[in-house]
Amino acid sequence: MEHTDQELLEKFRDESTRSYAFNLLMRKYQQRLYWHIRRIVVDHDDANDVVQNVFIKVWKALEKFREDSQLYTWLYRIATNESITFLNSKKKRLFVPLVDVEHELSNNLSGDPNFTGDKIMLKLQQAVLKLPPQQRIIFNMKYFDGLKYDEIAVILKLTTGALKASYHHAVKKIEKYFTSN
Amino acid sequence: MQPDDEDLKKIASMLVEIKDDLSSGKAENPFAVPVGYFDSLNAEVMKKIESLPDFESVSSENPFQVPAGYFESLPTIIQQRIVENKSKKISIGEWIAEVFSQPAPKYALAFASIILVIVFSTKYFTRTVKVDYVDQQIPDSEQLDAFYLQQVDESTLAEVYSEEFTATTTTDSQNQGIENYLLDNDIDINSITEQL
Numbered sequence: 001m002e003h004t005d006q007e008l009l010e011k012f013r014d015e016s017t018r019s020y021a022f023n024l025l026m027r028k029y030q031q032r033l034y035w036h037i038r039r040i041v042v043d044h045d046d047a048n049d050v051v052q053n054v055f056i057k058v059w060k061a062l063e064k065f066r067e068d069s070q071l072y073t074w075l076y077r078i079a080t081n082e083s084i085t086f087l088n089s090k091k092k093r094l095f096v097p098l099v100d101v102e103h104e105l106s107n108n109l110s111g112d113p114n115f116t117g118d119k120i121m122l123k124l125q126q127a128v129l130k131l132p133p134q135q136r137i138i139f140n141m142k143y144f145d146g147l148k149y150d151e152i153a154v155i156l157k158l159t160t161g162a163l164k165a166s167y168h169h170a171v172k173k174i175e176k177y178f179t180s181n
Numbered sequence: 182m183q184p185d186d187e188d189l190k191k192i193a194s195m196l197v198e199i200k201d202d203l204s205s206g207k208a209e210n211p212f213a214v215p216v217g218y219f220d221s222l223n224a225e226v227m228k229k230i231e232s233l234p235d236f237e238s239v240s241s242e243n244p245f246q247v248p249a250g251y252f253e254s255l256p257t258i259i260q261q262r263i264v265e266n267k268s269k270k271i272s273i274g275e276w277i278a279e280v281f282s283q284p285a286p287k288y289a290l291a292f293a294s295i296i297l298v299i300v301f302s303t304k305y306f307t308r309t310v311k312v313d314y315v316d317q318q319i320p321d322s323e324q325l326d327a328f329y330l331q332q333v334d335e336s337t338l339a340e341v342y343s344e345e346f347t348a349t350t351t352t353d354s355q356n357q358g359i360e361n362y363l364l365d366n367d368i369d370i371n372s373i374t375e376q377l
Contacts, residue, residue, distance in 0.1 A: 023260065026255070026259060044247060059263050117242070122244070
Protein backbone atom coordinates (compact mmCIF):
# COMPACT_ATOMS: atom_id res chain seq x y z
CA MET A 1 0.00 0.00 0.00
CA GLU A 2 1.36 3.37 -0.97
CA HIS A 3 1.46 5.91 1.83
CA THR A 4 0.04 9.40 1.43
CA ASP A 5 2.42 12.35 1.53
CA GLN A 6 0.93 13.42 4.84
CA GLU A 7 1.63 10.03 6.39
CA LEU A 8 5.19 10.08 5.08
CA LEU A 9 5.80 13.54 6.51
CA GLU A 10 4.43 12.53 9.90
CA LYS A 11 6.63 9.45 10.01
CA PHE A 12 9.63 11.52 8.90
CA ARG A 13 9.10 14.03 11.71
CA ASP A 14 9.20 11.19 14.23
CA GLU A 15 12.88 10.50 14.98
CA SER A 16 12.29 6.77 15.44
CA THR A 17 10.70 6.29 11.99
CA ARG A 18 12.62 8.94 10.05
CA SER A 19 14.83 6.62 7.98
CA TYR A 20 11.94 4.29 7.25
CA ALA A 21 9.76 7.19 6.10
CA PHE A 22 12.50 8.54 3.89
CA ASN A 23 12.98 5.14 2.32
CA LEU A 24 9.27 5.01 1.53
CA LEU A 25 9.38 8.53 0.13
CA MET A 26 12.29 7.60 -2.16
CA ARG A 27 10.50 4.49 -3.38
CA LYS A 28 7.37 6.54 -4.07
CA TYR A 29 9.05 9.37 -6.00
CA GLN A 30 12.36 8.08 -7.31
CA GLN A 31 11.10 7.05 -10.73
CA ARG A 32 9.09 10.19 -11.41
CA LEU A 33 12.00 12.40 -10.38
CA TYR A 34 14.57 10.28 -12.17
CA TRP A 35 12.72 10.46 -15.51
CA HIS A 36 12.14 14.17 -15.12
CA ILE A 37 15.87 14.67 -14.52
CA ARG A 38 16.88 12.20 -17.25
CA ARG A 39 14.91 14.11 -19.87
CA ILE A 40 16.78 17.28 -18.94
CA VAL A 41 20.34 15.91 -18.58
CA VAL A 42 19.79 12.99 -21.05
CA ASP A 43 22.71 10.81 -19.92
CA HIS A 44 21.95 8.05 -17.37
CA ASP A 45 25.15 8.54 -15.31
CA ASP A 46 24.47 12.28 -15.05
CA ALA A 47 20.83 11.63 -14.13
CA ASN A 48 21.99 9.15 -11.48
CA ASP A 49 24.32 11.77 -9.91
CA VAL A 50 21.62 14.43 -9.97
CA VAL A 51 18.84 12.24 -8.54
CA GLN A 52 21.10 11.18 -5.66
CA ASN A 53 21.99 14.81 -4.92
CA VAL A 54 18.31 15.72 -5.07
CA PHE A 55 17.36 13.12 -2.45
CA ILE A 56 20.25 14.12 -0.20
CA LYS A 57 19.04 17.74 -0.37
CA VAL A 58 15.51 16.54 0.35
CA TRP A 59 16.78 14.61 3.40
CA LYS A 60 18.45 17.75 4.74
CA ALA A 61 15.54 20.10 4.03
CA LEU A 62 12.47 17.94 4.57
CA GLU A 63 12.33 18.68 8.29
CA LYS A 64 11.89 22.37 7.44
CA PHE A 65 9.29 21.69 4.72
CA ARG A 66 6.32 23.81 5.78
CA GLU A 67 3.77 22.29 3.41
CA ASP A 68 3.06 25.60 1.69
CA SER A 69 2.95 23.56 -1.49
CA GLN A 70 2.36 19.88 -2.16
CA LEU A 71 5.25 17.55 -1.50
CA TYR A 72 5.62 16.41 -5.12
CA THR A 73 5.70 19.98 -6.49
CA TRP A 74 8.41 20.79 -3.94
CA LEU A 75 10.37 17.69 -5.00
CA TYR A 76 9.95 18.53 -8.70
CA ARG A 77 11.22 22.05 -8.05
CA ILE A 78 14.35 20.76 -6.34
CA ALA A 79 14.90 18.25 -9.15
CA THR A 80 14.44 20.92 -11.84
CA ASN A 81 16.82 23.36 -10.15
CA GLU A 82 19.43 20.66 -9.56
CA SER A 83 19.25 19.56 -13.20
CA ILE A 84 19.70 23.10 -14.49
CA THR A 85 22.55 23.69 -12.04
CA PHE A 86 24.15 20.46 -13.23
CA LEU A 87 23.94 21.47 -16.90
CA ASN A 88 25.37 24.91 -16.09
CA SER A 89 28.27 23.38 -14.16
CA LYS A 90 28.89 20.98 -17.05
CA LYS A 91 29.00 23.96 -19.37
CA LYS A 92 31.57 25.66 -17.09
CA ARG A 93 33.65 22.48 -16.75
CA LEU A 94 33.80 22.03 -20.50
CA PHE A 95 34.15 25.79 -21.18
CA VAL A 96 31.43 25.60 -23.84
CA PRO A 97 28.06 27.35 -24.17
CA LEU A 98 24.97 25.46 -23.00
CA VAL A 99 23.71 25.03 -26.58
CA ASP A 100 26.91 23.11 -27.40
CA VAL A 101 26.39 20.83 -24.41
CA GLU A 102 22.92 20.10 -25.73
CA HIS A 103 24.31 19.58 -29.22
CA GLU A 104 26.74 17.04 -27.77
CA LEU A 105 23.93 15.32 -25.84
CA SER A 106 21.88 15.20 -29.02
CA ASN A 107 24.75 13.55 -30.92
CA ASN A 108 25.37 11.04 -28.13
CA LEU A 109 21.72 9.92 -28.13
CA SER A 110 21.98 7.82 -31.28
CA GLY A 111 24.80 5.70 -29.80
CA ASP A 112 23.42 5.54 -26.24
CA PRO A 113 22.68 1.91 -25.23
CA ASN A 114 20.12 3.23 -22.75
CA PHE A 115 18.15 4.92 -25.50
CA THR A 116 15.83 2.50 -27.23
CA GLY A 117 13.57 4.85 -29.14
CA ASP A 118 12.97 4.46 -32.86
CA LYS A 119 13.98 7.00 -35.51
CA ILE A 120 11.00 9.23 -34.89
CA MET A 121 11.55 9.22 -31.15
CA LEU A 122 15.25 10.01 -31.63
CA LYS A 123 14.28 12.88 -33.89
CA LEU A 124 11.77 14.11 -31.30
CA GLN A 125 14.42 14.06 -28.56
CA GLN A 126 16.87 15.89 -30.81
CA ALA A 127 14.20 18.48 -31.58
CA VAL A 128 13.46 18.87 -27.87
CA LEU A 129 17.17 19.35 -27.13
CA LYS A 130 17.21 22.25 -29.57
CA LEU A 131 14.67 24.17 -27.46
CA PRO A 132 15.78 26.83 -24.96
CA PRO A 133 16.16 25.27 -21.46
CA GLN A 134 12.93 26.63 -19.97
CA GLN A 135 10.82 25.70 -23.01
CA ARG A 136 12.40 22.24 -22.94
CA ILE A 137 11.50 21.70 -19.30
CA ILE A 138 7.95 22.93 -19.86
CA PHE A 139 7.54 20.68 -22.91
CA ASN A 140 8.89 17.64 -21.03
CA MET A 141 6.66 18.24 -18.03
CA LYS A 142 3.55 18.70 -20.14
CA TYR A 143 4.16 16.17 -22.88
CA PHE A 144 6.09 13.36 -21.20
CA ASP A 145 5.25 13.73 -17.50
CA GLY A 146 1.64 14.59 -18.26
CA LEU A 147 1.49 17.36 -15.68
CA LYS A 148 -1.27 19.95 -15.84
CA TYR A 149 -0.52 23.60 -16.52
CA ASP A 150 -1.58 24.51 -12.98
CA GLU A 151 0.86 22.00 -11.53
CA ILE A 152 3.74 23.13 -13.76
CA ALA A 153 2.95 26.75 -12.86
CA VAL A 154 3.41 25.98 -9.16
CA ILE A 155 6.62 24.02 -9.72
CA LEU A 156 8.27 26.57 -12.01
CA LYS A 157 6.67 29.61 -10.35
CA LEU A 158 5.28 30.87 -13.67
CA THR A 159 1.82 32.00 -14.74
CA THR A 160 -0.40 29.57 -16.60
CA GLY A 161 -0.61 32.00 -19.53
CA ALA A 162 3.16 32.17 -19.88
CA LEU A 163 3.36 28.36 -19.70
CA LYS A 164 0.75 27.87 -22.41
CA ALA A 165 2.58 30.32 -24.66
CA SER A 166 5.90 28.58 -24.02
CA TYR A 167 4.43 25.14 -24.71
CA HIS A 168 2.79 26.40 -27.90
CA HIS A 169 6.12 27.87 -29.11
CA ALA A 170 7.92 24.63 -28.22
CA VAL A 171 5.43 22.55 -30.22
CA LYS A 172 5.73 24.89 -33.21
CA LYS A 173 9.53 24.69 -33.10
CA ILE A 174 9.45 20.88 -32.91
CA GLU A 175 7.03 20.72 -35.84
CA LYS A 176 9.30 23.01 -37.80
CA TYR A 177 12.31 20.81 -36.96
CA PHE A 178 10.42 17.74 -38.19
CA THR A 179 9.33 19.30 -41.46
CA SER A 180 12.73 20.82 -42.25
CA ASN A 181 14.93 17.79 -41.34
CA MET B 182 -19.59 59.48 -69.22
CA GLN B 183 -22.09 56.73 -69.96
CA PRO B 184 -21.15 54.24 -72.78
CA ASP B 185 -23.32 54.62 -75.85
CA ASP B 186 -24.96 51.79 -77.76
CA GLU B 187 -21.95 51.44 -80.06
CA ASP B 188 -19.55 50.80 -77.14
CA LEU B 189 -21.88 48.29 -75.52
CA LYS B 190 -22.03 46.33 -78.75
CA LYS B 191 -18.19 46.22 -78.95
CA ILE B 192 -17.85 44.96 -75.33
CA ALA B 193 -20.48 42.27 -75.93
CA SER B 194 -18.65 40.99 -79.02
CA MET B 195 -15.31 40.90 -77.07
CA LEU B 196 -16.87 38.85 -74.27
CA VAL B 197 -18.20 36.39 -76.83
CA GLU B 198 -14.68 36.03 -78.30
CA ILE B 199 -13.08 35.40 -74.84
CA LYS B 200 -15.76 32.84 -74.05
CA ASP B 201 -14.91 30.99 -77.24
CA ASP B 202 -11.16 31.04 -76.39
CA LEU B 203 -11.72 29.70 -72.83
CA SER B 204 -13.98 26.91 -73.99
CA SER B 205 -11.46 25.88 -76.65
CA GLY B 206 -8.63 25.72 -74.05
CA LYS B 207 -6.56 28.52 -75.55
CA ALA B 208 -5.94 30.22 -72.10
CA GLU B 209 -2.75 28.69 -70.59
CA ASN B 210 -1.58 28.54 -66.91
CA PRO B 211 1.80 30.32 -66.64
CA PHE B 212 2.87 28.21 -63.59
CA ALA B 213 4.11 24.62 -63.68
CA VAL B 214 4.75 21.79 -61.20
CA PRO B 215 7.31 18.94 -61.35
CA VAL B 216 6.24 15.89 -63.31
CA GLY B 217 4.08 13.57 -61.20
CA TYR B 218 3.81 16.11 -58.36
CA PHE B 219 0.10 15.67 -57.77
CA ASP B 220 0.39 11.89 -57.92
CA SER B 221 2.83 11.83 -54.99
CA LEU B 222 1.49 14.84 -53.01
CA ASN B 223 -1.09 12.85 -51.09
CA ALA B 224 1.45 10.24 -49.95
CA GLU B 225 3.99 12.94 -49.07
CA VAL B 226 1.53 14.80 -46.82
CA MET B 227 0.47 11.57 -45.10
CA LYS B 228 4.11 10.65 -44.48
CA LYS B 229 4.75 13.97 -42.76
CA ILE B 230 1.60 13.70 -40.70
CA GLU B 231 2.59 10.22 -39.55
CA SER B 232 6.12 11.34 -38.67
CA LEU B 233 4.84 14.19 -36.50
CA PRO B 234 4.69 13.36 -32.79
CA ASP B 235 1.18 13.13 -31.43
CA PHE B 236 1.11 16.21 -29.24
CA GLU B 237 -2.47 15.59 -28.23
CA SER B 238 -1.73 12.33 -26.45
CA VAL B 239 -0.76 13.06 -22.87
CA SER B 240 1.07 9.89 -21.93
CA SER B 241 4.00 9.43 -24.27
CA GLU B 242 6.32 6.58 -24.87
CA ASN B 243 9.55 6.73 -22.87
CA PRO B 244 12.52 6.00 -25.12
CA PHE B 245 15.07 5.98 -22.28
CA GLN B 246 16.10 2.97 -20.20
CA VAL B 247 17.98 2.39 -16.97
CA PRO B 248 20.33 -0.47 -16.05
CA ALA B 249 18.58 -3.55 -14.65
CA GLY B 250 17.72 -3.28 -10.95
CA TYR B 251 18.63 0.41 -10.83
CA PHE B 252 15.55 1.61 -8.95
CA GLU B 253 15.72 -1.29 -6.48
CA SER B 254 19.23 -0.34 -5.36
CA LEU B 255 18.91 3.47 -5.57
CA PRO B 256 17.29 4.04 -2.10
CA THR B 257 20.05 2.00 -0.43
CA ILE B 258 22.79 3.92 -2.25
CA ILE B 259 21.27 7.26 -1.24
CA GLN B 260 20.84 6.22 2.40
CA GLN B 261 24.47 5.08 2.49
CA ARG B 262 25.53 8.46 1.19
CA ILE B 263 23.43 10.21 3.84
CA VAL B 264 25.06 8.11 6.59
CA GLU B 265 28.54 8.84 5.15
CA ASN B 266 27.78 12.57 5.06
CA LYS B 267 26.64 12.46 8.68
CA SER B 268 29.72 10.67 10.01
CA LYS B 269 32.16 12.57 7.82
CA LYS B 270 33.86 15.30 9.83
CA ILE B 271 36.46 17.02 7.75
CA SER B 272 39.40 18.98 9.05
CA ILE B 273 40.14 22.54 7.87
CA GLY B 274 42.95 21.21 5.68
CA GLU B 275 40.63 18.72 4.02
CA TRP B 276 38.00 21.41 3.59
CA ILE B 277 40.48 23.72 1.87
CA ALA B 278 41.60 20.84 -0.35
CA GLU B 279 37.96 20.17 -1.21
CA VAL B 280 37.34 23.82 -2.07
CA PHE B 281 40.33 23.79 -4.43
CA SER B 282 39.25 20.53 -6.01
CA GLN B 283 35.89 21.99 -7.06
CA PRO B 284 35.25 22.11 -10.82
CA ALA B 285 34.59 25.85 -10.71
CA PRO B 286 38.01 27.43 -10.05
CA LYS B 287 36.50 30.86 -9.42
CA TYR B 288 35.46 29.81 -5.88
CA ALA B 289 38.97 28.61 -5.11
CA LEU B 290 40.39 31.87 -6.47
CA ALA B 291 37.94 33.93 -4.41
CA PHE B 292 38.84 31.89 -1.33
CA ALA B 293 42.59 32.34 -1.96
CA SER B 294 42.08 36.10 -2.44
CA ILE B 295 40.25 36.37 0.88
CA ILE B 296 43.03 34.46 2.67
CA LEU B 297 45.68 36.73 1.10
CA VAL B 298 43.79 39.88 2.12
CA ILE B 299 43.47 38.60 5.72
CA VAL B 300 47.16 37.67 5.94
CA PHE B 301 48.41 40.97 4.52
CA SER B 302 45.98 43.02 6.62
CA THR B 303 47.14 41.25 9.79
CA LYS B 304 50.78 41.77 8.86
CA TYR B 305 50.21 45.44 8.05
CA PHE B 306 48.22 46.39 11.15
CA THR B 307 50.42 44.50 13.61
CA ARG B 308 53.77 45.63 12.19
CA THR B 309 56.43 47.28 14.45
CA VAL B 310 57.36 50.76 13.33
CA LYS B 311 60.97 51.61 14.23
CA VAL B 312 61.65 55.32 14.56
CA ASP B 313 65.28 56.33 14.31
CA TYR B 314 65.63 59.04 16.99
CA VAL B 315 69.14 59.97 15.97
CA ASP B 316 68.63 62.59 13.36
CA GLN B 317 71.03 65.28 12.23
CA GLN B 318 68.25 67.89 11.89
CA ILE B 319 67.00 67.52 15.48
CA PRO B 320 68.99 69.19 18.31
CA ASP B 321 70.81 66.85 20.68
CA SER B 322 68.75 67.96 23.67
CA GLU B 323 65.47 67.03 21.95
CA GLN B 324 66.91 63.74 20.78
CA LEU B 325 67.97 63.08 24.36
CA ASP B 326 64.46 63.96 25.62
CA ALA B 327 62.97 61.70 23.00
CA PHE B 328 65.32 58.94 24.05
CA TYR B 329 64.33 59.32 27.73
CA LEU B 330 60.65 59.53 26.85
CA GLN B 331 60.95 56.23 25.01
CA GLN B 332 62.44 54.65 28.12
CA VAL B 333 59.74 56.01 30.44
CA ASP B 334 56.79 53.75 31.08
CA GLU B 335 53.20 54.85 31.70
CA SER B 336 53.31 54.45 35.49
CA THR B 337 56.31 56.77 35.79
CA LEU B 338 54.56 59.38 33.66
CA ALA B 339 51.43 59.14 35.79
CA GLU B 340 53.52 59.57 38.95
CA VAL B 341 55.30 62.67 37.59
CA TYR B 342 52.03 64.19 36.45
CA SER B 343 50.40 63.64 39.84
CA GLU B 344 53.37 65.27 41.63
CA GLU B 345 53.14 68.31 39.33
CA PHE B 346 49.42 68.55 39.93
CA THR B 347 49.92 68.48 43.74
CA ALA B 348 52.59 71.17 43.50
CA THR B 349 50.33 73.43 41.42
CA THR B 350 47.48 72.90 43.87
CA THR B 351 49.75 73.81 46.81
CA THR B 352 50.91 77.08 45.14
CA ASP B 353 47.34 78.03 44.39
CA SER B 354 46.25 77.49 48.02
CA GLN B 355 49.23 79.64 49.27
CA ASN B 356 48.26 82.52 46.94
CA GLN B 357 44.68 82.25 48.19
CA GLY B 358 45.92 82.64 51.84
CA ILE B 359 47.91 85.81 51.02
CA GLU B 360 44.94 87.25 49.19
CA ASN B 361 42.66 86.57 52.17
CA TYR B 362 45.18 88.19 54.54
CA LEU B 363 45.34 91.34 52.40
CA LEU B 364 41.58 91.58 52.22
CA ASP B 365 41.09 90.96 55.96
CA ASN B 366 43.61 93.68 56.91
CA ASP B 367 42.39 96.08 54.25
CA ILE B 368 45.84 96.40 52.68
CA ASP B 369 46.02 97.91 49.22
CA ILE B 370 48.34 95.81 47.01
CA ASN B 371 49.31 98.98 45.05
CA SER B 372 50.79 100.60 48.17
CA ILE B 373 52.99 97.55 48.70
CA THR B 374 54.08 97.70 45.08
CA GLU B 375 54.96 101.41 45.44
CA GLN B 376 56.96 100.72 48.62
CA LEU B 377 58.88 98.01 46.84
